[in-house]
Amino acid sequence: MQTIKYPQKNDWNQILARPTIELEEMKEVVKQIFKEVKADGDAALRKYTWFYDRVKIDELAVSQSEIDDSEQFISDELKQAIQLAAKNIETFHKAQKIESDLIETTEGVSCWRKFTPIDKIGLYIPGGSAPLFSTVLMLGIPARIANCQEIVLCTPPDKNGQINPAILYACKLVSITKVFRIGGIQAIGAMAIGTESVPAVYKIFGPGNQFVTAAKQTAIQLSVAIDMPAGPSEVLVMADESAVPEFVAADLLSQAEHGADSQVILLSWNEKLLDAVQIELKKQLKKLSREAIATKALNNSKMILVESAVEALEISNQYAPEHLILSVKNEDEILNGIQNAGSVFIGNYTPESAGDYASGTNHTLPTNGYAKSYSGVGLNSFMKSITFQKITRKGLENLGPSIEIMAEAEQLEAHKNAVSIRLNKTC
Numbered sequence: 001m002q003t004i005k006y007p008q009k010n011d012w013n014q015i016l017a018r019p020t021i022e023l024e025e026m027k028e029v030v031k032q033i034f035k036e037v038k039a040d041g042d043a044a045l046r047k048y049t050w051f052y053d054r055v056k057i058d059e060l061a062v063s064q065s066e067i068d069d070s071e072q073f074i075s076d077e078l079k080q081a082i083q084l085a086a087k088n089i090e091t092f093h094k095a096q097k098i099e100s101d102l103i104e105t106t107e108g109v110s111c112w113r114k115f116t117p118i119d120k121i122g123l124y125i126p127g128g129s130a131p132l133f134s135t136v137l138m139l140g141i142p143a144r145i146a147n148c149q150e151i152v153l154c155t156p157p158d159k160n161g162q163i164n165p166a167i168l169y170a171c172k173l174v175s176i177t178k179v180f181r182i183g184g185i186q187a188i189g190a191m192a193i194g195t196e197s198v199p200a201v202y203k204i205f206g207p208g209n210q211f212v213t214a215a216k217q218t219a220i221q222l223s224v225a226i227d228m229p230a231g232p233s234e235v236l237v238m239a240d241e242s243a244v245p246e247f248v249a250a251d252l253l254s255q256a257e258h259g260a261d262s263q264v265i266l267l268s269w270n271e272k273l274l275d276a277v278q279i280e281l282k283k284q285l286k287k288l289s290r291e292a293i294a295t296k297a298l299n300n301s302k303m304i305l306v307e308s309a310v311e312a313l314e315i316s317n318q319y320a321p322e323h324l325i326l327s328v329k330n331e332d333e334i335l336n337g338i339q340n341a342g343s344v345f346i347g348n349y350t351p352e353s354a355g356d357y358a359s360g361t362n363h364t365l366p367t368n369g370y371a372k373s374y375s376g377v378g379l380n381s382f383m384k385s386i387t388f389q390k391i392t393r394k395g396l397e398n399l400g401p402s403i404e405i406m407a408e409a410e411q412l413e414a415h416k417n418a419v420s421i422r423l424n425k426t427c
């Protein structure tokens with residue numbers, strides 16, 4: 001991992017550039033696949049599953065018996081771990097329920113909101129290089145709490161056309177029955193457009209590689225909402241002399257192993273720590289089964305020696321990491337200044353993997369700098385709100401003159417009349 005010492009502020013953006021594929025190139029591919037999905041439906045899904053995943057699929061839908069049988073293939077130990085994670089995710093997301101209060105904005109003018117679930121949703125579960133069954137929990141549990149009626153789930157098949165049993169077990173746990181063995185752009189196209197087998201949905205959720213993320217962004221043009229751009233994983237660690245080099249290296253590697261296009265950043269004002277982490281990285285990397293992937297990601301990654309904690313914070317806010325780890329003595333000084341980050345992990349005993357699996361927070365988070373403007377997935381992502389208002393005669397007498405003046409100023413006479421006609425009528 002390259003080390004950079006005391007970079008100039010003007011150079012921060014270039015040093016921290018993410019290893020993204022040219023968006024325009026991907027957009028063309030996405031456009032073509034979407035066009036074929038619209039024209040040929042399931043046949044296009046089969047064609048691209050063969051093209052990208054090298055597997056011939058007859059039955060796109062996973063049968064209920066495959067879902068039911070999945071638990072035979074996973075250990076009790078894993079089932080228990082999944083159940084504990086599910087409990088914590090449920091507890092954290094249930095607590096996010098918002099009850100809307102009725103507000104009287106002016107005497108006689110009552111306004112309130114009602115939250116309703118998004119009826120039809122699509123979940124994308126990554127499976128290209130690792131079967132991320134934890135994502136089923138992260139999306140399925142809040143969707144169930146929100147009471148979404150139709151949940152469609154797509155995930156790529158393995159070389160034998162099968163879905164990992166842990167993904168199916170997690171589907172069973174959260175009562176998801178419409179499961180399809182489709183990945184990548186074609187899966188997003190199927191859920192956005194609809195085919196003979198895959199129902200079209202109103203909103204698509206879930207992380208994925210750059211192709212999946214580009215496809216989700218194109219789905220927006222078809223009036224389908226998306227949760228956010230949740231692309232290749234990233235982490236930024238801020239560490240001082242109180243950090244443990246072994247822990248820091250392990251955290252960096254935990255996100256580097258996701259994919260060759262992941263990026264990890266370490267910021268410190270303590271040069272000795274950077275050197276120690278560098279040594280640890282080499283030691284730990286060698287032992288990883290995904291060494292090759294993590295090595296590529298480390299080539300996109302940087303260790304940066306900065307002047308101070310204040311400067312580190314400024315860089316971090318500019319970078320807007322998906323995950324921010326604080327391994328520092330005076331965390332409170334930094335916590336107050338965090339403006340842009342998907343999820344924050346505080347102290348030596350809070351590995352980022354805790355949020356990936358089991359602490360309760362959601363791991364579907366904005367990447368590629370989108371943490372400047374997007375939040376991660378939460379209960380509200382699965383709901384929308386409708387506003388209501390009721391105005392009494394007295395209320396309209398109080399508010400009406402202002403509406404009339406504003407409508408007149410906007411030269412919208414009919415708007416004004418809708419108020420005046422009422423105020424002028426005595427009943």
Ligand SMILES: NC(=O)c1ccc[n+]([C@@H]2O[C@H](COP(=O)([O-])OP(=O)(O)OC[C@H]3O[C@@H](n4cnc5c(N)ncnc54)[C@H](O)[C@@H]3O)[C@@H](O)[C@H]2O)c1
Nearest residue numbers: 126127128129156183184207208209230232233258364365
């Ligand atoms: N931001 C988050 O919240 C978050 C959470 C979990 C995972 N992730 C990220 O999700 C990603 C998972 O990626 P993955 O690849 O393992 O699985 P994936 O399921 O996202 O993608 C696999 C699919 O990509 C398609 N594909 C592969 N090569 C292609 C190409 N050249 N052109 C078009 N399509 C192609 C194939 O159809 C394949 O099925 C990783 O980058 C990981 O970092 C992000």
Ligand SMILES: N[C@H](CO)Cc1c[nH]c[nH+]1
Nearest residue numbers: 132134135233234356363
């Ligand atoms: N770190 C990923 C989000 O960027 C989520 C994940 C799932 N499994 C392991 N990790």
Ligand SMILES: [Zn+2]
Nearest residue numbers: 233254255356
């Ligand atoms: Zn992870």
